[in-house]
């Protein structure tokens with residue numbers, strides 16, 4: 001469902017171009033889970049942003065459901081993103097003026113695809129059912145993280161892209177939230193591409209790859 005073919009990406013810096021991805025090949029099947037690992041600065045977030053169509057490669061192709069993301073204009077990429085992807089990034093980007101429930105369901109309502117049973121199940125599983133009327137600032141960091149995960153799953157995406165959103169959580173709570181994410185993804189049968197530094201989080205996933213010197217290799 002997601003394919004990278006010889007993807008190259010460099011950033012312009014005062015010292016000249018910084019080559020981050022140098023011929024990345026990747027295939028992710030529907031429903032498959034993949035842990036993306038690698039040292040800080042190795043290009044994991046860059047790869048995830050490209051997969052989300054938030055940025056485009058310098059060379060190479062990225063295909064989502066057989067559509068060439070890299071040659072679509074931004075409005076078409078945004079439409080595909082809304083339709084098919086769930087995103088969980090390091091910043092939660094919750095809307096302060098909306099309640100927990102409304103943050104979770106906003107996109108689904110805009111797309112007229114709200115599923116009240118799924119929403120209720122997500123709120124319960126994420127431990128947010130008794131605070132659905134609260135606002136983001138009234139939640140702890142871990143609760144905000146769980147809400148960001150719920151929001152990404154509310155539209156039942158075909159692919160969830162997650163940049164390990166551990167925030168300032170201690171290791172034990174981060175691991176338990178990420179384990180819950182893994183369960184919800186499996187139940188909704190969506191594919192998962194997750195950046196993680198934790199071997200424990202990566203262990204149950206179908207595959208583990210490491211980004212090293214601009215290329216992907218097996219962990």
Ligand SMILES: Nc1ncnc2c1ncn2[C@@H]1O[C@H](COP(=O)(O)OP(=O)(O)OP(=O)(O)O)[C@@H](O)[C@H]1O
Nearest residue numbers: 011012013018020039040041042043044045046047
């Ligand atoms: N917009 C940008 N302009 C210039 N350099 C950038 C830009 N974005 C990222 N970089 C550089 O590209 C490299 C890869 O960054 P990226 O954020 O993809 O790494 P990462 O593996 O996700 O790192 P971390 O694990 O620390 O989050 C880093 O050296 C970073 O400094």
